[in-house]
Amino acid sequence: MNHIAPVNHPQTLANRTSWQPTANWLSVSRWRPEEPPPLPASEVRAVLTEVSESLVPAGKGAAILEAAKIGAALGSPPGVVPKAYADAMAEALEALPPDLLALAGKRARTTLRFPPRPAEVVALVSDELALRRRVKVQADYALFKAEREPPPAARPSPAKARSVAALVAGAVNRPPREPLTDDDLHAQRAAVLAECHAAGLTARTA
Numbered sequence: 001m002n003h004i005a006p007v008n009h010p011q012t013l014a015n016r017t018s019w020q021p022t023a024n025w026l027s028v029s030r031w032r033p034e035e036p037p038p039l040p041a042s043e044v045r046a047v048l049t050e051v052s053e054s055l056v057p058a059g060k061g062a063a064i065l066e067a068a069k070i071g072a073a074l075g076s077p078p079g080v081v082p083k084a085y086a087d088a089m090a091e092a093l094e095a096l097p098p099d100l101l102a103l104a105g106k107r108a109r110t111t112l113r114f115p116p117r118p119a120e121v122v123a124l125v126s127d128e129l130a131l132r133r134r135v136k137v138q139a140d141y142a143l144f145k146a147e148r149e150p151p152p153a154a155r156p157s158p159a160k161a162r163s164v165a166a167l168v169a170g171a172v173n174r175p176p177r178e179p180l181t182d183d184d185l186h187a188q189r190a191a192v193l194a195e196c197h198a199a200g201l202t203a204r205t206a
Contacts, residue, residue: 025050028142029135037146044146048139055132058101063094066105070121073109085115092118097132100125 021029024039028047031038039047058066067089076085093101107124108116 022047022050025135028139029131031138031142033138033141033145037142037149039142039146041143041146044139044143048136048143051132051136051139054099055097055129055136057095058093058098060090060094062098062101063090063092063096066090066093066101069105070108070116074112074115077115089118089121092122096122096125096129100128103128 024043024047027038028044028051037044064086067086070089071082071086076082093104096104104121104125108121111124112120
């Protein structure tokens with residue numbers, strides 16, 4: 001009997017069954033089109049690649065396996081041929097990304113009490129799927145803007161901001177200086193003359 005060695009696929013977003021968005025992904029998800037680009041173009045491009053890969057469908061083979069798990073846990077609806085039910089379920093699930101496919105199957109098996117319709121299983125991850133699609137659109141537009149205008153300038157650190165605020169407040173709140181009197185002017189002139197004599201310079205007294 002011939003044995004076929006398993007193929008070890010690289011762990012990319014297209015085939016992993018768990019995925020967490022990056023900080024930049026979250027920045028783009030909160031971005032609004034009327035705002036400046038949230039990140040430099042290179043980082044927005046990386047987010048666009050990431051979210052695009054997170055939407056790659058799992059494919060027919062993975063969907064068939066997940067449909068079989070759902071059928072084993074919940075059975076098939078009364079009067080429906082089990083194979084036809086499994087085929088319909090797999091057809092509906094194969095468009096889901098791998099991690100959302102696994103999540104939809106888990107939610108179906110652990111929260112439902114009766115055999116669901118295929119669309120009901122897909123709806124269990126509709127929010128997550130819609131968010132990724134929205135972020136993809138936003139990342140696409142953010143990249144368009146980032147390539148045409150610079151990202152927002154970096155904000156000063158909190159310490160620097162407090163220092164500047166203190167200087168401004170001091171300048172604003174400083175009491176006005178009293179006008180110089182004739183005695184003050186004579187005293188300043190005498191001090192200058194003394195420094196000049198000490199340095200061996202001749203000061204003009206006119």
